[in-house]
Amino acid sequence: MSSLIKNRQAVADDFTLLRLADGEAAETVALPAGPLLVPLAVWRARKAELQARGAPLGVWLDVGEGPEAIADELAAFAVIGVNFPKFTDGRGYSTARLLRQRHGFEGEIRAIGDVLHDQLFLMARCGFDAFALKDGKNAELALRAFETFREPYQAAVDRAEPLFRRHRRAA
Amino acid sequence: MYRYDQYDQTLVDERVAQFRDQVARWQAGELTDDEFRPLRLQNGIYIQRHAPMFRIAVPYGMLASRQLRCLADLGRRYDRGYGHFTTRHNLQFNWPKIEDVPEMLAALAKVQMHAIQTSGNCIRNITTDQFAGVAADEILDPRPLCEIMRQWSTFHPEFAFLPRKFKIAVNGAKEDRALTWFHDIGLHIVRTDDGVVGFRVIVGGGLGRTPIRGEVVREFLPWQDILTYCEAIIRVYNRYGRRDNPFKARIKILVQALGVEEFGRQVEAEWAHLKGGPATITQAEYERVTAFFEPPAYATLPAIDAAFVQQQADSVPFARWVERNVRPHRVPGYASVTLSLKKPGTAPGDVTSDQMDAAADLADEYSFGELRVTHEQNLVLADVEQRQLFALWQEAKAAGFATPNIGLLTDMICCPGGDFCDLANARSIPVANAVQARFDDLDYLWDIGDIDLNFSGCMNSCGHHHVGNIGILGVDKGNEEWYQITLGGEQGNDARLGKVIGPSFAAADVPDVIETIIRFYVEQRREDERFIDTFRRLGIDAFKVAVYGDKARLKAA
Numbered sequence: 001m002s003s004l005i006k007n008r009q010a011v012a013d014d015f016t017l018l019r020l021a022d023g024e025a026a027e028t029v030a031l032p033a034g035p036l037l038v039p040l041a042v043w044r045a046r047k048a049e050l051q052a053r054g055a056p057l058g059v060w061l062d063v064g065e066g067p068e069a070i071a072d073e074l075a076a077f078a079v080i081g082v083n084f085p086k087f088t089d090g091r092g093y094s095t096a097r098l099l100r101q102r103h104g105f106e107g108e109i110r111a112i113g114d115v116l117h118d119q120l121f122l123m124a125r126c127g128f129d130a131f132a133l134k135d136g137k138n139a140e141l142a143l144r145a146f147e148t149f150r151e152p153y154q155a156a157v158d159r160a161e162p163l164f165r166r167h168r169r170a171a
Numbered sequence: 172m173y174r175y176d177q178y179d180q181t182l183v184d185e186r187v188a189q190f191r192d193q194v195a196r197w198q199a200g201e202l203t204d205d206e207f208r209p210l211r212l213q214n215g216i217y218i219q220r221h222a223p224m225f226r227i228a229v230p231y232g233m234l235a236s237r238q239l240r241c242l243a244d245l246g247r248r249y250d251r252g253y254g255h256f257t258t259r260h261n262l263q264f265n266w267p268k269i270e271d272v273p274e275m276l277a278a279l280a281k282v283q284m285h286a287i288q289t290s291g292n293c294i295r296n297i298t299t300d301q302f303a304g305v306a307a308d309e310i311l312d313p314r315p316l317c318e319i320m321r322q323w324s325t326f327h328p329e330f331a332f333l334p335r336k337f338k339i340a341v342n343g344a345k346e347d348r349a350l351t352w353f354h355d356i357g358l359h360i361v362r363t364d365d366g367v368v369g370f371r372v373i374v375g376g377g378l379g380r381t382p383i384r385g386e387v388v389r390e391f392l393p394w395q396d397i398l399t400y401c402e403a404i405i406r407v408y409n410r411y412g413r414r415d416n417p418f419k420a421r422i423k424i425l426v427q428a429l430g431v432e433e434f435g436r437q438v439e440a441e442w443a444h445l446k447g448g449p450a451t452i453t454q455a456e457y458e459r460v461t462a463f464f465e466p467p468a469y470a471t472l473p474a475i476d477a478a479f480v481q482q483q484a485d486s487v488p489f490a491r492w493v494e495r496n497v498r499p500h501r502v503p504g505y506a507s508v509t510l511s512l513k514k515p516g517t518a519p520g521d522v523t524s525d526q527m528d529a530a531a532d533l534a535d536e537y538s539f540g541e542l543r544v545t546h547e548q549n550l551v552l553a554d555v556e557q558r559q560l561f562a563l564w565q566e567a568k569a570a571g572f573a574t575p576n577i578g579l580l581t582d583m584i585c586c587p588g589g590d591f592c593d594l595a596n597a598r599s600i601p602v603a604n605a606v607q608a609r610f611d612d613l614d615y616l617w618d619i620g621d622i623d624l625n626f627s628g629c630m631n632s633c634g635h636h637h638v639g640n641i642g643i644l645g646v647d648k649g650n651e652e653w654y655q656i657t658l659g660g661e662q663g664n665d666a667r668l669g670k671v672i673g674p675s676f677a678a679a680d681v682p683d684v685i686e687t688i689i690r691f692y693v694e695q696r697r698e699d700e701r702f703i704d705t706f707r708r709l710g711i712d713a714f715k716v717a718v719y720g721d722k723a724r725l726k727a728a
Contacts, residue, residue, distance in 0.1 A: 066410065088209055088292070090332025094409050097329055102444060118193065118202075118210055125328035138201070149185050151178050153322040155449040156329070162398075163178055163322070164456040165449060170176040171459045 003139035005120070005131040006108070008146055010139040013132065015058060015079060017112060018042065037081050037110070040065050051076060060112060063091045067098045067105075074105045082128070084113035093126045100127035100157045120145040127157035172233045172541055173318045173463045175283045182325070183280045186287060190214050191273040198270070213331070215261075215289035216272060219593050225264045225272055226289040227279060231299045231317040231341075232260040232544045236531035239542060241282040243527035245275050254527070256512060256520040256548045258584055258635055259338065260298050261289055265591050287325055292333045294324040294405070298340045300348040301545040304464060305553045307501045311360045311368055313343030315461040316394060319452060323398045330405050334412035335420035337405065338377075345664075350546060352376050352385050352666040353638065355422045356404060361391065369393045374404060374434065375426030378632035382668050383423045386431040388438060394457075398450040403442035407434070467539040467554055472504025476557040491617070492564055492575040504557050508538075510550040510572035511582065515607035517571075518600040519585035519626075520548030529570035537563050546635075547584055549577065578621050580689070581607045584635050588628030588645060589652070595628035597645025597652035602626070602678050606643075609682040610689075619689055622702040623662065638662045640703045641688060642669045643681065654681050658688070658714055659706050672715050684718060691717035 004013035015035040020026065026041035031050070037058035043050060050057055059070060060081025070080070080099060082092040092111065099105040110130035111123050117138075120131055124146055133139050155162045163169070175183070190210075197207040215226035227242070242262055246254050249271045250264040257263055267275060279285055288295055297317050304312045320339065324330075330337070342349040343360040351357030357373035370392045376385025392400050408422045426434045483490040498507045510530060513519050522530070530550055534542045537559055538552035545551055550572070555563060567573040576582045583606070586592065588599025603626050610616050625639025629646075636642030642657035653675040660669030676684050689702075691714060696705045706714065 063414075087206070088332050089414060090292075090330070091410055091414075093329040093332070094406050116206060117196075118206075119331075122326070122328040122331050141201075148189050149182055149326060151181065152328070153182075153325055154327055161449045164319075164453065164459075167178065169178065169456075169459060171462050 003133045003137065004110075005133065005139050005142065007129060008143060010143065015056070017060070017081070017132070035078075037079055037112075040069060043070070047076075058108075058110070060110075061092075061095055063089055067095055067103055071103045074099075074103060074107075077105075077107055079108040079110055079130070080105060081110045081112045081132075084111060084115055084119075087114040087116050087119055093122065096123070096127040097157060117142040117145050121148040125152065125154075125156040125158045172235060172314075173230075173460065179322075180280075180283070183283070183285045183287075186214075186285060187273060187276045187280050190276060194270065194273055209291055209332070211269070212291035213288055213293055214272070214276070215286035216269060217290060217593070219265065219591055222266045223269045223272070224591065225267045225275065225286065226257070226261045227263070227284060227286045228289050228296045229260045229262060229284075229544045230321050231297055231303070231314055232301055232546075233314065234542045234544055234550075235282070236534040236540045236542070238282045238284055239527050239531040239534070241278060241284065243524040243531070245278060246524035246527065249275055252525075253521055253523040255518065255587060256522065256544055256550075258520075258546045258548060258586075258633060260296055260544050260546065262544070263587070265587070290336075291331075292335050292337075293331050294327060294333075294337045294339065297321055297324065298338070298349055298354075298546060300342050300344055301543045301551045302348065302498065302507060302553065303343060303543075304466070305500055305502075305505075305507055306344045306346075306348075307499060308345040309343055309501075310345065310362050311343050312461075312464055313341045313358075313360055314464050315457060316360075316397065317341050318460050318463070319456065320397065320401070323401075323450070329402075330409060333405070333409055334414045335417065335422075337408075337422065339401070347662070347664050347666065350635070350638065350662050350666070353378050353382070353635075353662075354385065356401060357385050358397070360394075363391065367393065370397060372400065372404075375423040375431065377421050377423045378635060378637045379421070380418055380630045380632075381421075381423065382632070382637040383427065384666065384668065385423075386426065388431060388435045395452045396446060398452060399445040399448055400438075400442055402450065403438045403445055406441055407437050411437075466502070469502045469505065469554070470556065472556060472558070474503040476504060479557040479560055482561045486561075488575070489561060489564055491613075492573055493560065495575040495577045495579065496573070497560060500554070502554075506555050506557055506560060508552045508555050508560070508563065508567075509545070509577045510552065510567055511574040511576055512549050512572070513576055513582045513607075514571050514574045515581055515611060516604055518587070519583055519603060522550075526570055526572070529566075530572065533563060533566060533570070533572075536566075547582065549582070575613070576616065578623075579616050580610050580619055580622050580624050580685075581616060583607070583624040583626055584639070585626040586628050586633035588626075588634075592628060592633075594631055595645060596630075596647035597628050597654065598678075599626050599628040599634065599643075599645060602643070602645075602654065602681050605678075605682045606685050609686055619693065620701060623660075624685070625660070635662075636660070637668045638666060639669060640706065641685065643685075646675055648675070652678055654678060656684060656688075656718075658711055659703070661703055670711055672711065673719050687718055688714060 026045040035056040058079030340349040340354040359371040372389040373385040543551040589595035627634035627636040638660040655675040657669030
């Protein structure tokens, strides 16, 4: 099981991440009991069933699946996952910012997939607050990454204003 | 020039600590090579043919003498006593050890320098006109806005893993000296009839494998909105740019696929949400940064210094140097001097540590302690008194900087090529040197006059061969080095791409071919006609016939 960092602490993950294996279809895949994070296709195919389960529900967006796809349904989700098939694919950073800043999602945004220590700082700035670290990576060690830079220049999700508006700077 | 405050300094210090930790974790096996690779690239470290190559940013080309001395020192301590200035305001070392880089970064941080985002698929060093702030044709000094953009792009959280690298150039003068038409974003500072300052925004230009001239996506953008507008452009690119093929991943491919109108529509739709937001530049911030670029304490001098005029009359070599390497300045009695890093026989853009120290001394003595790095791979002393030019010339000669060839054929742009670079198909430096050697007669060189010869060792086009009046491109044919020639490329306001003249040539033939092209031009030119103008008048077919003879004549017919 991968390590989960949430609100800057290593915690146990009570959600089951559902990924469709080869040959599995969204319409028919078995839904495990308990809190569940499902692919967008499963959400689309089985909304009523998922909402009737009574357990906390999340959906995850793959690269190429923008937040627009669920913008009108955000209230249904406790968690929105954003998948990084490779850590070098940076589309998920825009997805998280848009979820927070354009669509006003206030639940958990969780980075899943190829999630590594050295990207956590940037992800947190873009609105991620949960990180399912890649298997084999040390969550305790990775917690340090959030402290990499104390005063970044830009406005983002974590800081509403850029440095030049946050502080009076020396001329 | 800009000086760091506590926030800037803390950030680069934290960067040193971050990278030191990354190197340690990589060495301990906690980071795989694949995981470490983008991290080291975003700190300018490539693994090259012989050793890592380490690229240091010189933001928008501004360099203080103490910074250049630091680079000289690093060259001695960690390299082989020299460095290489690139075409995008960077200095590269070719021989450092990767484990030494954290120490090198720490030394750089002490003089307010870094290697942040000098490579990798992120926003790169922002480039501009080397005569910013002193050019007579300037609309507005672009450097304050470049600095504001530098800060905005540094560790931008959303744009660290773009589909491909992203280059921005800003030009603040009437003449484009920043190659803005061939950047991912090119910005022209413009002033409307009623005095409002803003940018013309160009997107989707680039050289490389698929050279494309950029297109205007917005004719006028108020300067306060530049950060939000760039965020809109880059967000559209980050979300929709291709990631399936690195050769199709630059923004130019997206702009071409959508068409600039549709691309612009998507950018405007995104910008509608960002416009007026917190990233809008405040007047206070603009004024704070602009204060760092106030003109230095110029002396009050006559417009023309009589002794300087006499010295030119007395010394032909001095007069030649003045004609090629000295530019008029907007302040009476001053001039801007280009120190040539194109001495025949040396690698274009290369500079030894001793030369770096010498250039730093010249800057302290003659130009308020500041220098600029040009995209043509030379150094500029922007603020020199006319009355001191003769003394400066003598010192520059002694240091090997006074080759009077700026804008001439031997002032060629050239990448490091196959001698150093892992990407190169062919060596560039020895062939460039062979061409320089062929044109070693200064009188002939002068007679040829203004010409841009640009040389790249591969399709990545670091030597900007596409925009050379003559371009040379190294190509690999069955593991042999061959060289393709293009003609008619041009930078500046009328920037355009050169066209390939025909089959490529072996290295040994390249000087002959260039000589043939030049001889044909000299025969055909009308009085005072520049190479490029003769080329435009006669067309490429005439040059093909000159180079390839009857075979080309038949084809052309």
